[in-house]
Amino acid sequence: MLDPWSVSGIDDYEKLIREFGIEPMSSDIVRRLPKPGKYFRRGIIFGHRGFDVILNAILNGESFAVLSGIKPSGSFHLGSLTTAEQIVYYQKEYGATAFYCIADVEAFCDNRIPYEESFEIAVNNLADMLALGLDPERAYIYRQSEEKRVMDIAFEAGAHVTTAMMKAIYGEQTVFGLYMTALLQVGDILLPEHEDFGGPKPVVVPVGADQDPHIRLTRDIARRLHPHHKFVPPSATFHRLIRGLDGSEKMSKRNPMSYFELSENLESVKFKIMNALTGGRPTIREQRELGGEPHKCRVYELAFFRVDDDSLVEDIYHRCTSGELICGDCKAMIFEKIAAWIREHNLRKRKMVDLARKILEENSVSPTCRPGISRP
């Protein structure tokens, strides 16, 4: 039965649970969380691996870490926020140490972005993170290219995986470096467990369901390295991805109407929201009679992900399904909510750019051979 908090488009996610052994995020777990955030309350986090370890750490007041990162290849957009807000959530609500990785080696390998260029993108990304509330005093923020310990783990992991495993997980890759960056990600995920950071310890990695291969590989390698490092297999939560505004199943850079960036001008954001796929009926008369279909509506999905106030989301749902709220008005209202948030966010962000640069410059600890930087 549908209600404001029932989750649409979940078939694929149930398949992941059935076929890949992701555990469902049960209502029992959510109930036991002292402060279930909106992503938990709303079922956006639909599954996990090993989250019981994190729940126990939370309930027993034990130290744990949350890790995520960003490939510095573009601006923060609507889809980036889901992971970003979860990092801040664990740090703020439960005192977790946050690890935030700037995956510049990946940006170089996947997108050929030289390090000097990805550095500037990373400054911008990190300013977004700080504006979202990441406390840099309780976070380890680093660039992959500067973090030798991540490379150490990657090489050690390489000695413990077979070529067949890499192919089974990542398919046939033309560029060999893509397999190597997969092992760098393993290094990133295990970094909070390094003895330099007081590890081993529980780590939670909030990811989209498409990242499960990395999680499975990392948990497997953590077990293989256990005799020496005593790593706790890292936990992960899996969240739904917010779908394309235009009705596409995925937001995609190739399809600018499917998403917007936080730095985009608000006229453009408005245009995309006003043209988004809704659950509206062909005519206003039908809509008044039958009510709208919020589970088909990408603007309702936007509110579902981005509006914090549960009662407002419920109100939209009921006024839509009852036929009281017409799509045009609804879109305008939700745009205003979103626009207000973006304006505030960008105000906060502007004050964070210098700090972001300072943090990333200070973490340039070692002289490195930087791709893409010509010698003087």
Place this chain on the structure above:
Amino acid sequence: MLDPWSVSGIDDYEKLIREFGIEPMSSDIVRRLPKPGKYFRRGIIFGHRGFDVILNAILNGESFAVLSGIKPSGSFHLGSLTTAEQIVYYQKEYGATAFYCIADVEAFCDNRIPYEESFEIAVNNLADMLALGLDPERAYIYRQSEEKRVMDIAFEAGAHVTTAMMKAIYGEQTVFGLYMTALLQVGDILLPEHEDFGGPKPVVVPVGADQDPHIRLTRDIARRLHPHHKFVPPSATFHRLIRGLDGSEKMSKRNPMSYFELSENLESVKFKIMNALTGGRPTIREQRELGGEPHKCRVYELAFFRVDDDSLVEDIYHRCTSGELICGDCKAMIFEKIAAWIREHNLRKRKMVDLARKILEENSVSPTCRPGISRP
């Protein structure tokens, strides 16, 4: 026509020249070298790639580097000396900067030797190098696991090679890490060209012919990275490998009678030499009549590689082929030469162990995640 300096067992090497594009080490090049060492004079170095760059640097008094390394998985043995002496040769005769890599990541990946164990082996190996005359003041001696710049180049190289290239060069490897250590070797070879070391500059890598795949890959990658790093494609010389004393084609740890270690007791060395394959005739009478066949003789080969005095090697050759020298006497004499050298070497080496340890400890610059070291 055979003479004391004609080289036996060279068919395979000629095939490398014909089929893989290794350039023959011409007598013209050897003549132009101001100080041709015994490996050049005797044709033990049979081929090269890009050695003209090094010859020009030598002739013009320009700066260049020589690089080699060792996988710290055992003691120095007879076969280790060929490369080792060439490093010392370039450093001593032409003022080259020496780079000496302790390939501990490879030892871990190939042989599962934990870093704490390979460290001790490396101390021992480096003491041998110092006893052979390596001047640590003009050498950069490092452990692969500690040298982030090598890892940086390996990851950058990974972005520039295809999976198909790696398979074509190294075959189907079960352990994925073996491909990664191949790229670490690329990083090692290009390290002397890093701007931190005043690169780019010519580098020569003396290797056995079996190492050509690494050289080809590295030269290819150097060209691909040229737009950013201006790397000079590294040069290599290829030397014959000293064959097994017992008549086997290759010295091998699986076959202890084929070789000896420098730390082996001299009775054991004597036993192996006295039982080695020679070019002797079935009876002493036949030998007096026909003379011996030094090109079949592994004891003559030992002298050919290890006795520095050209006139003594010539003398052995002529007295053997003329039937004057009988194998028993010859073996005893060559053993005495070898034993005297080993005794002196080990005396020198004992004085170098503390220095070797100090050098390797000082180069432990960064805290790392060490495989095989349990946490306290």
